[in-house]
Amino acid sequence: MTTYRQIPVQQLNREQASSELAALATEIKLHNQQYHQLDAPLISDQEYDSLIRRNQAIEQLYPDLKRIDSPSKQIGYSPANTFEKVIHRQAMLSLDNAFNPDEVQEFLNRLYRFLGMSLSTNIDFIAEPKIDGLSINLTYTNGQLTQATTRGDGMVGENVTNNARTISNIPAALHGIFPRLVEVRGEIYIAKSHFIQLNAQREKQGDTLFANPRNAAAGSLRQLDPAITASRPLQFFAYGLGAIDTNGWTTPKTHQQWLIQLQEWGFIVNANYRLCHTLQEMIDFHQYMEKSRDQLDYDIDGVVYKVNDLSLQQRLGFISRAPRWAVAHKFSAEQATTTLKDITIQVGRTGILTPVAELEPVTVGGVVVSRATLHNEDEINRKDIRIGDKVLVRRAGDVIPQIMHVIPSTRSATSKPFVFPQKCPVCGHPAKRVDGLVAWRCTGGITCAAQAVERLRHFVSRDAFDITGLGIRHLEEFYRDGFVKTPADIFRLHQHQDNLVNRVGWGKLSVQNLLSAIEQRRHISFERFIYSLGIPQIGQVSAQIMAHYYQELPRFLHSMRQAHAKESSAYQELDDIEGIGQAMADDIVMTLNDPEQIAVIEDLMREITVQPYKNLQISDNHALYGKIVAFTGTLQHMSRHEAKAMAEKFGAKVANNISKKTDLLICGEDAGSKETQAKLLGIKIIDEKTWLDLCQQI
Numbered sequence: 001m002t003t004y005r006q007i008p009v010q011q012l013n014r015e016q017a018s019s020e021l022a023a024l025a026t027e028i029k030l031h032n033q034q035y036h037q038l039d040a041p042l043i044s045d046q047e048y049d050s051l052i053r054r055n056q057a058i059e060q061l062y063p064d065l066k067r068i069d070s071p072s073k074q075i076g077y078s079p080a081n082t083f084e085k086v087i088h089r090q091a092m093l094s095l096d097n098a099f100n101p102d103e104v105q106e107f108l109n110r111l112y113r114f115l116g117m118s119l120s121t122n123i124d125f126i127a128e129p130k131i132d133g134l135s136i137n138l139t140y141t142n143g144q145l146t147q148a149t150t151r152g153d154g155m156v157g158e159n160v161t162n163n164a165r166t167i168s169n170i171p172a173a174l175h176g177i178f179p180r181l182v183e184v185r186g187e188i189y190i191a192k193s194h195f196i197q198l199n200a201q202r203e204k205q206g207d208t209l210f211a212n213p214r215n216a217a218a219g220s221l222r223q224l225d226p227a228i229t230a231s232r233p234l235q236f237f238a239y240g241l242g243a244i245d246t247n248g249w250t251t252p253k254t255h256q257q258w259l260i261q262l263q264e265w266g267f268i269v270n271a272n273y274r275l276c277h278t279l280q281e282m283i284d285f286h287q288y289m290e291k292s293r294d295q296l297d298y299d300i301d302g303v304v305y306k307v308n309d310l311s312l313q314q315r316l317g318f319i320s321r322a323p324r325w326a327v328a329h330k331f332s333a334e335q336a337t338t339t340l341k342d343i344t345i346q347v348g349r350t351g352i353l354t355p356v357a358e359l360e361p362v363t364v365g366g367v368v369v370s371r372a373t374l375h376n377e378d379e380i381n382r383k384d385i386r387i388g389d390k391v392l393v394r395r396a397g398d399v400i401p402q403i404m405h406v407i408p409s410t411r412s413a414t415s416k417p418f419v420f421p422q423k424c425p426v427c428g429h430p431a432k433r434v435d436g437l438v439a440w441r442c443t444g445g446i447t448c449a450a451q452a453v454e455r456l457r458h459f460v461s462r463d464a465f466d467i468t469g470l471g472i473r474h475l476e477e478f479y480r481d482g483f484v485k486t487p488a489d490i491f492r493l494h495q496h497q498d499n500l501v502n503r504v505g506w507g508k509l510s511v512q513n514l515l516s517a518i519e520q521r522r523h524i525s526f527e528r529f530i531y532s533l534g535i536p537q538i539g540q541v542s543a544q545i546m547a548h549y550y551q552e553l554p555r556f557l558h559s560m561r562q563a564h565a566k567e568s569s570a571y572q573e574l575d576d577i578e579g580i581g582q583a584m585a586d587d588i589v590m591t592l593n594d595p596e597q598i599a600v601i602e603d604l605m606r607e608i609t610v611q612p613y614k615n616l617q618i619s620d621n622h623a624l625y626g627k628i629v630a631f632t633g634t635l636q637h638m639s640r641h642e643a644k645a646m647a648e649k650f651g652a653k654v655a656n657n658i659s660k661k662t663d664l665l666i667c668g669e670d671a672g673s674k675e676t677q678a679k680l681l682g683i684k685i686i687d688e689k690t691w692l693d694l695c696q697q698i
């Protein structure tokens with residue numbers, strides 16, 4: 001379909017106009033779905049508004065070309081199929097928009113003209129912040145909440161009564177005196193602060209993040225399971241009325257009186273509304289709200305002006321999809337298009353590499369934005385973000401600016417996909433993509449300045465050196481002041497005793513306690529020592545396995561250095577240890593062959609003593625003691641796991657594979673190639689019965 005987007009509306013011929021209207025209908029429908037049903041807008045609100053306006057302008061020029069599916073006949077989205085559809089008693093119309101004071105003046109002109117009044121006649125307006133949330137209609141029958149419906153397409157909405165009931169500031173019953181039936185309208189929203197918490201929680205759980213508080217509110221309300229809605233921090237501001245059956249109840253005469261009435265019934269009405277007598281007062285209020293929007297804990301995207309006098313509202317009535325008595329004066333968008341100049345990499349406390357978009361500075365919602373998070377490599381690939389691209393940036397409240405999408409048509413022919421760096425930009429160590437994670441991680445460990453404090457925290461933690469009284473805040477303080485840069489520095493902290501005693505919040509006693517806690521840890525078990533190094537993937541269990549296998553630190557370090565060559569027997573030996581996979585082996589070998597890490601460990605060795613591995617249950621008289629054994633085939637009387645534990649209990653080491661170093665192969669039923677190999681190498685082979693006999697010996 002050809003589009004004539006570049007041609008000004010006034011210059012379109014009939015044929016072009018018809019084609020353009022068709023293109024706009026399809027495009028706007030897509031954006032409606034993206035925005036309302038998928039909560040994933042593709043374009044900024046301003047760009048969307050400009051499409052709507054262009055569509056309207058063309059329809060005005062060629063009224064007979066107006067399509068049956070014209071976007072101007074629709075307000076929002078069609079309801080999803082999953083909720084019961086409800087026809088509104090009174091249509092939930094949207095508002096016309098004004099983007100500058102001139103357009104507000106035009107709105108006033110139209111209004112005065114319609115009423116046949118001169119512009120000098122005073123008409124009061126209520127100016128209210130336009131909450132960027134989700135409109136809802138609440139029906140109260142005899143004072144009880146009987147139904148809640150979303151706006152839907154303005155005529156038909158979705159029944160979300162059960163979900164709305166979970167929102168604490170939607171009253172289940174009205175206070176005081178009320179009409180027989182009344183519909184209260186307002187906005188459901190999520191506070192910015194709650195939105196940040198919600199997204200942080202979702203990130204932790206690996207869920208997709210909401211783009212902004214509005215999408216979060218929409219996604220949370222339109223849940224088929226009300227329990228999920230209940231778990232979300234939704235709130236409600238009431239701002240207006242729908243159908244009403246007074247049954248003798250006296251209705252308010254002005255919009256302001258209605259706002260007071262809504263509060264008396266138990267609703268929360270946004271307190272930031274103002275009664276305005278002139279256009280200037282309206283514009284002043286708009287400017288004031290635009291300046292203060294960052295201080296509010298909820299998103300607003302403009303100010304709504306409503307005629308205060310309800311009898312005038314009645315006279316003014318509606319034009320096709322909006323009331324004549326109100327207009328939304330929008331703020332400048334919180335989204336903007338700019339150029340992605342570069343992608344840099346930030347290194348977090350745990351060594352995770354996070355890509356950051358360096359942007360051509362652009363004003364987004366009144367704030368200059370020059371950087372935005374790109375989350376991870378997958379995100380960059382998924383959105384196909386490339387250096388040099390034009391991108392749409394969105395900022396919502398205090399949230400870190402995000403890149404919504406690339407504008408593909410502006411991409412240069414020479415642009416290339418971004419290649420994620422293989423090195424840490426802080427310390428230069430190789431980065432590795434950890435199995436099962438989307439993130440890349442720096443392998444620099446303790447030598448990487450970005451990770452040092454976190455590594456030190458691990459070093460002193462309970463299962464490592466277990467130094468009480470040395471928390472993360474102290475470590476950060478000591479690191480910043482240069483007292484503790486590496487683990488060895490902890491054992492030299494006593495040299496700064498005088499300085500420590502003089503610190504705020506540090507008494508002589510607490511310093512003494514800390515220093516003595518450190519002194520007590522100058523002797524450390526081999527397994528704790530391995531664990532404390534914070535080698536990726538090496539937890540307590542694998543540290544224990546290695547300590548058991550290598551028995552003492554010098555032998556371990558020596559063997560790891562030899563294992564640097566993958567074809568070495570030392571590497572093979574490490575790889576063969578039961579419970580140590582190849583990825584783990586690679587990480588250990590890489591860490592312990594890194595010159596900087598070696599320097600850190602050697603420095604530490606000057607301060608502490610690492611005790612050889614102790615296993616009190618082992619008798620060195622046992623036939624299995626010190627032997628390297630392997631298993632093959634199926635054992636009948638114990639599981640493979642149990643057999644290995646048994647072998648280790650007697651001081652044997654269990655290998656996965658057969659090598660020249662293997663002393664003994666235990667063959668169960670259906671033994672495989674290991675048996676053949678062992679025969680070739682002349683290794684002693686025993687059956688399960690002999691194995692069980694061996695296990696009986698003490």
Ligand SMILES: [Zn+2]
Nearest residue numbers: 424427442448
């Ligand atoms: Zn690093």
